[in-house]
Amino acid sequence: xxxxxxxxxxxxxxxxxxxxxxxxxxxxxxxxxxxxxxxxxxxxxxxxxxxxxxxxxxxxxxxxxxxxxxxxxxxxxxxxxxxxxxxxxxxxxxxxxxxxxxxxxxxxxxxxxxxxxxxxxxxxxxxxxxxxxxxxxxxxxxxxxxxxxxxxxxxxxxxxxxxxxxxxxxxxxxxxxxxxxxxxxxxxxxxxxxxxxxxxxxxxxxxxxxxxxxxxxxxxxxxxxxxxxxxxxxxxxxxxxxxxxxxxxxxxxxxxxxxxxxxxxxxxxxxxxx
Amino acid sequence: xxxxxxxxxxxxxxxxxxxxxxxxxxxxxxxxxxxxxxxxxxxxxxxxxxxxxxxxxxxxxxxxxxxxxxxxxxxxxxxxxxxxxxxxxxxxxxxxxxxxxxxxxxxxxxxxxxxxxxxxxxxxxxxxxxxxxxxxxxxxxxxxxxxxxxxxxxxxxxxxxxxxxxxxxxxxxxxxxxxxxxxxxxxxxxxxxxxxxxxxxxxxxxxxxxxxxxxxxxxxxxxxxxxxxxxxxxxxxxxxxxxxxxxxxxxxxxxxxxxxxxxxxxxxxxxxxxxxxxxxxxxxxxxxxxxxxxxxxxxxxxxxxxxxxxxxxxxxxxxxxxxxxxxxxxxxxxxxxxxxxxxxxxxxxxxxxxxxxxxxxxxxxxxxxxxxxxxxxxxxxxxxxxxxxxxxxxxxxxxxxxxxxxxxxxxxxxxxxxxxxxxxxxxxxxxxxxxxxxxxxxxxxxxxxxxxxxxxxxxxxxxxxx
Numbered sequence: 256x257x258x259x260x261x262x263x264x265x266x267x268x269x270x271x272x273x274x275x276x277x278x279x280x281x282x283x284x285x286x287x288x289x290x291x292x293x294x295x296x297x298x299x300x301x302x303x304x305x306x307x308x309x310x311x312x313x314x315x316x317x318x319x320x321x322x323x324x325x326x327x328x329x330x331x332x333x334x335x336x337x338x339x340x341x342x343x344x345x346x347x348x349x350x351x352x353x354x355x356x357x358x359x360x361x362x363x364x365x366x367x368x369x370x371x372x373x374x375x376x377x378x379x380x381x382x383x384x385x386x387x388x389x390x391x392x393x394x395x396x397x398x399x400x401x402x403x404x405x406x407x408x409x410x411x412x413x414x415x416x417x418x419x420x421x422x423x424x425x426x427x428x429x430x431x432x433x434x435x436x437x438x439x440x441x442x443x444x445x446x447x448x449x450x451x452x453x454x455x456x457x458x459x460x461x462x463x464x465x466x467x468x469x470x471x472x473x474x475x476x477x478x479x480x481x482x483x484x485x486x487x488x489x490x491x492x493x494x495x496x497x498x499x500x501x502x503x504x505x506x507x508x509x510x511x512x513x514x515x516x517x518x519x520x521x522x523x524x525x526x527x528x529x
Numbered sequence: 530x531x532x533x534x535x536x537x538x539x540x541x542x543x544x545x546x547x548x549x550x551x552x553x554x555x556x557x558x559x560x561x562x563x564x565x566x567x568x569x570x571x572x573x574x575x576x577x578x579x580x581x582x583x584x585x586x587x588x589x590x591x592x593x594x595x596x597x598x599x600x601x602x603x604x605x606x607x608x609x610x611x612x613x614x615x616x617x618x619x620x621x622x623x624x625x626x627x628x629x630x631x632x633x634x635x636x637x638x639x640x641x642x643x644x645x646x647x648x649x650x651x652x653x654x655x656x657x658x659x660x661x662x663x664x665x666x667x668x669x670x671x672x673x674x675x676x677x678x679x680x681x682x683x684x685x686x687x688x689x690x691x692x693x694x695x696x697x698x699x700x701x702x703x704x705x706x707x708x709x710x711x712x713x714x715x716x717x718x719x720x721x722x723x724x725x726x727x728x729x730x731x732x733x734x735x736x737x738x739x740x741x742x743x744x745x746x747x748x749x750x751x752x753x754x755x756x757x758x759x760x761x762x763x764x765x766x767x768x769x770x771x772x773x774x775x776x777x778x779x780x781x782x783x784x785x786x787x788x789x790x791x792x793x794x795x796x797x798x799x800x801x802x803x804x805x806x807x808x809x810x811x812x813x814x815x816x817x818x819x820x821x822x823x824x825x826x827x828x829x830x831x832x833x834x835x836x837x838x839x840x841x842x843x844x845x846x847x848x849x850x851x852x853x854x855x856x857x858x859x860x861x862x863x864x865x866x867x868x869x870x871x872x873x874x875x876x877x878x879x880x881x882x883x884x885x886x887x888x889x890x891x892x893x894x895x896x897x898x899x900x901x902x903x904x905x906x907x908x909x910x911x912x913x914x915x916x917x918x919x920x921x922x923x924x925x926x927x928x929x930x931x932x933x934x935x936x937x938x939x940x941x942x943x944x945x946x947x948x949x950x951x952x953x954x955x956x957x958x959x960x961x962x963x964x965x966x967x968x969x970x971x972x973x974x975x976x977x978x979x980x981x982x983x984x985x986x987x988x989x990x991x992x993x994x995x
Contacts, residue, residue, distance in 0.1 A: 262789065262790060262791070262794075265786045265789055265790060266790065266794055268786065269783070269786055269787075269798050272779075272782075273798060273801050273802070275820070276801055276802070276804060276805065276859065277801065278820075278826070279816040279817070279819070279820060280804065280816070282816075282819065282826070283812075283816055283819075286819075293824070294824075294828075294829055294832055294838075295829065296826065296829050296830075336578075339574075340574045340575045340578065341575065343571040343572075343574060343575070344571060344572050344574070344575035346571060347567070347568040347569070347571035347572050348568075348572075351567055351568030351571070352568070353566075353567075353568030353569055353572075354569070356568075359572065361980060364976070364980060365973065365976040365977065365980070366579065366583055369583065369972060369976070370916070370917075370919070370920030370941070370968050370969070370972045371920070372920050372921075372922060372941045372944055372945060372965060372968065373587070373590055373920070373944075373965040373966070373968045373969045373972065374582065374583065374586040374587065374590065375945070375949065375965075376590060376593065376944070376948045376949065376958055376961050376962050376965055377585070377586035377587070377589035377590045377593060377962065378582060378586050379948075379949060380589070380593070380598075380958060381585065381586065381589070384605065396578070396581070396582065397582050399578065400578040400579065400581065400582035400583065401582065401583075403575055403578055403579060404579070404583075407575060432567050433567055457807065460809065461807075461808075461809035461810065463809070463810050463811050463923060463927075464923055464926075468949050468950075479809055479810070479811045482811045482812065482815070483811045483927065486811075486815060486818070494819055494822070494824070494825075497815055498815070498819070501811075501812040501815055501816075504809060504811075504812060505808060505809060505812050508807055508808070508809065512803075512807050516800065516803075519807070
C-alpha cells in the first residue's frame with residue numbers, strides 16, 4: 256500500500272533507535288563466555304570461568320540450584336493457582352447469571368489497575384503476624400492474588416468468545432451447568448488457558464519486589480533476589496559473573512517467548528507493567 | 530426451541546444478561562436461571578484470595594496510616610516501661626517533672642521478696658530475722674539510709690561489702706521493668722509509693738507505652754516535610770516525561786513506522802521492542818548498568834575521546850533522570866505499540882490507496898487518516914499508563930535507588946524506603962502506610978474515573994487469542 260514512498264529512511268531511523276537494545280543483548284551473551292582487555296569492547300579470549308557459579312556456590316549466597324528450584328516452585332504454583340481460580344471465576348462472570356454481576360466486573364477492573372505498592376506494607380505486616388513471612392507459601396499466595404484480577408478478566412474474555420450454541424446443546428442433552436463448563440466449555444478455551452499459564456509463569460519467574468520484601472531469606476530466595484543481591488554486593492564486583500547468572504536466569508523466558516510469541520503478544524497488550 | 534436459543538444468543542450478544550425471563554416459552558431455560566448459585570460458588574475461591582490480599586490490606590493500609598507503627602513499636606501490642614527517655618518526655622510534654630523525679634528514684638523496701646532472695650544467697654538467718662522484725666515494710670529513701678540501718682543491727686554482717694550486698698536485695702525501682710498490661714503497670718507505680726491523679730496516670734501511660742498508638746501525625750509530617758514536595762515534583766516529572774516521550778510518543782512512532790514497512794522488518798522491530806518487557810527487571814536493569822558504569826560501554830566508547838570514565842547512571846541528577854526515563858520508557862513503549870498497531874490495522878486499506886492516488890504525502894496520511902483513528906487508544910494508554918507509572922518503582926529501585934542524593938526518588942519508591950527498606954533499619958510502617966494511602970486514594974479515584982470515561986467492557990476487549 257505504500258508504493259509511493261521510500262522505506263529505508265524509516266528502517267534506518269528505527270534501526271538507530273533499536274540499536275541500544277540489540278547492543279545490550281548482544282554483549283549480554285558475548286560477555287558471559289569471553290574476556291575483554293580493560294577499556295575495550297572486543298573480546299580477546301574465550302572462557303568458561305564466568306559460569307563456575309553453576310558448580311561452585313558463591314560465598315555467602317545460597318546455591319544457584321536451590322534458588323532455581325525456588326523460582327520454579329514460585330512461578331509454577333502461582334500459575335496453577337491463577338489458572339484454577341480464574342478459569343472458575345471467569346466462567347462465572349462471563350456466562351452465569353448471578354446477583355451483583357456488574358459489581359464484580361467493575362471491581363475486577365479496579366483491582367486490575369490497583370497499585371501493588373500500596374498493598375505491600377500491609378501484606379508484609381499480615382504475613383509477619385500470621386507467621387508466613389520469609390516462606391515460599393506466603394509469597395506464592397500473595398503473588399497469585401495479585402495476578403488474579405488480570406487472570407479473571409482475561410479468562411472472562413476468552414469465555415465470551417465461546418459460542419453459546421455449545422452450551423445450549425449441552426443443556427438440551429440434560430447436562431448441568433457445571434458439567435457443561437467442565438466437559439464442553441473448558442476444552443474450548445484450552446489455548447487460552449495455555450496462554451494465560453505461560454504469561455503467569457513468566458510473570459512469576461520475573462517477579463522481584465514481592466520476593467524481595469516478603470521472602471528475602473537464603474533458603475527461600477528466588478533467582479531475581481539472588482541476582483539483585485549479587486549485584487548490590489560492593490565487595491564482589493564482577494560484571495561478567497552478573498551477566499552469566501542473568502543469562503542462566505533468562506533462558507527459560509527466552510525459550511517460552513520464542514515458542515509462544517504470538518500468543519503472548521496478544522496478552523501483553525492487556526498487560527500491567529509500566 | 531431453536532427460536533428461543535437464537536433469541537437468547539442475541540440477547541447475550543447485546544450484553545443484557547438478565548433480559549431473558551420474558552415470554553411464556555421459557556420453561557426449559559429457567560434451568561439456566563438456577564445457575565446463579567453455581568456462579569457464586571465458582572467465585573468463592575477468587576473472593577477469598579481477593580479478600581485476603583486486596584481488601585484487607587487496603588483497609589489495613591488505611592488503619593496503619595493513622596498509627597505511629599514502626600520497628601521500635603513493634604507490630605503487635607507493646608508493653609509499659611519507665612525509662613530515662615520516657616521520664617524526660619513526661620517532663621517535657623506533660624510538665625510533670627516532679628512525678629518523673631519521684632518515679633525515677635531508687636528506693637529500698639524491706640519486704641518478703643527481698644528477704645527471701647537474700648536468704649537464698651546465704652545471708653545469715655539471724656540478720657534477716659532482725660531486719661524483718663525491726664524494719665519490715667519500711668521504705669528507705671536512699672542507699673545510705675538503708676546501709677546505716679543494717680549497720681546498726683545487732684547481727685550485722687561482717688564487713689562493709691556484705692552490708693552493701695545485702696542492701697542491694699531491697700533495692701526497688703520501676704525503671705526498665707516491662708509490664709504487659711496497663712493495670713499491672715499502674716499497680717506497680719502505686720506500690721512504689723507514687724500516687725497519681727487520673728490525668729497524671731494518662732500522661733504516664735502515654736509516655737511509657739512502647740507499642741503503636743493511633744495518631745494523625747503522619748499526615749501533618751507529610752505536609753510539613755520539604756521532602757514530600759520534592760518527591761511529588763519528581764513523581765509528576767517522571768510520569769509525564771516518560772508518558773509523553775515513550776509510552777505514547779515513541780509508541781506512536783513505532784506503530785506508525787512499522788505500519789509502513791514490509792512484514793519482515795516490521796515483525797523484527799516489534800519483537801525487538803517487546804524484549805525489554807519480557808526480560809526480568811533485574812536483568813534488564815543490569816544491562817543498562819553495564820551500559821552506564823565506569824567500566825561499561827559508554828565509558829569505553831568515549832575513552833579514546835578523552836572523556837574520563839565515570840558512572841553515567843549516578844554522576845548527576847540530569848543523567849540519572851535520562852537513564853530512568855529511558856529504562857522505563859523502553860519497557861512502556863511496547864504496550865502502546867501493540868495497541869496502536871492493532872488500531873492502525875483496523876483502518877481499511879482502501880483509504881490509504883485512495884489517498885495515495887490523490888497525491889497525499891506520508892505526513893498527510895498520518896495526520897488525516899491514522900491519528901484520528903488513534904484518538905481513543907491514545908486516551909486509553911495515557912490514562913492507563915499514568916496510573917501504572919505513578920505506582921511503579923521497581924526499575925528506579927534497581928537502577929539508582931532514588932539517587933544521586935534522592936534526586937530520582939518518586940512517591941512509590943519513598944513509600945518503599947520509609948516502610949520496608951532503609952539503611953538505618955528503622956522502618957516506619959505507619960508513615961509508609963500514610964504515604965501509600967495517598968496512592969490508594971489517587972489510584973481509586975483514577976480507576977473509577979476511567980471506568981466512567983471509557984466503556985471498559987468494549988475498550989479492553991479481551992485479547993482474542995486464537
